[in-house]
Amino acid sequence: MNQTSPSKITKKKFSIAVEGNIGSGKSTILSLLDKSYLCDVVVEPIESWTNVNGHNLLAMLYKDPVRWGMTFQAYAQMTLTKLHALQTKKPVKVMERSIYSARYCFVENLYRSKILQQVEHEILNEWFNFMTENGRCNLDMIIYLRTSPEVCLERIKARNRPEEKSIDLNYLTALNNLHEQWLIQKKPYVPCAPVLIVDANQNQELVYKEANEYLTNLVC
Numbered sequence: 001m002n003q004t005s006p007s008k009i010t011k012k013k014f015s016i017a018v019e020g021n022i023g024s025g026k027s028t029i030l031s032l033l034d035k036s037y038l039c040d041v042v043v044e045p046i047e048s049w050t051n052v053n054g055h056n057l058l059a060m061l062y063k064d065p066v067r068w069g070m071t072f073q074a075y076a077q078m079t080l081t082k083l084h085a086l087q088t089k090k091p092v093k094v095m096e097r098s099i100y101s102a103r104y105c106f107v108e109n110l111y112r113s114k115i116l117q118q119v120e121h122e123i124l125n126e127w128f129n130f131m132t133e134n135g136r137c138n139l140d141m142i143i144y145l146r147t148s149p150e151v152c153l154e155r156i157k158a159r160n161r162p163e164e165k166s167i168d169l170n171y172l173t174a175l176n177n178l179h180e181q182w183l184i185q186k187k188p189y190v191p192c193a194p195v196l197i198v199d200a201n202q203n204q205e206l207v208y209k210e211a212n213e214y215l216t217n218l219v220c
Contacts, residue, residue: 033215038092153168
């Protein structure tokens, strides 16, 4: 990153979400951005999801989504809302996902797959509306790591997380379609902030360079 005089950095705080499919490279890009003098990185609360007083709720979701889909998504929305409210010191807070992708992609996928009942979907939607009203979860920008489902699957297999062993191409394709509808086609939901689209099929260093250059121009 090109160093910039502190006097040229805006005093405004920016809140940005890095969005993308499972395996799109969010963790890798965030680990690089975390070294920047501009960014405080807030990672997805995986540790909370895998240890709810000793219960691995994420693994329970993948093992039995019909039983645990509603429970997991309610908890995910709550924990992500806490990240939106978290105060950081550096000019840019970069979040790994947001409450918006939880609702528009993951909750919606469970509902369209007939895993969530209609009443469960309605409850989660009301919960989402309450969490986001009055600007409580505002974002200034969304960085969309646009990645093919096939590349995502390769990366998931390479990192070999125990909770993700059941993830297949059909699931990733469904999630990809929902991300595309939300962030590219902008239907039926309009993104809550401007969207920077990054080709994340390419080398991760190039993805980082593109995102980093944009953030530098944003705050300086």
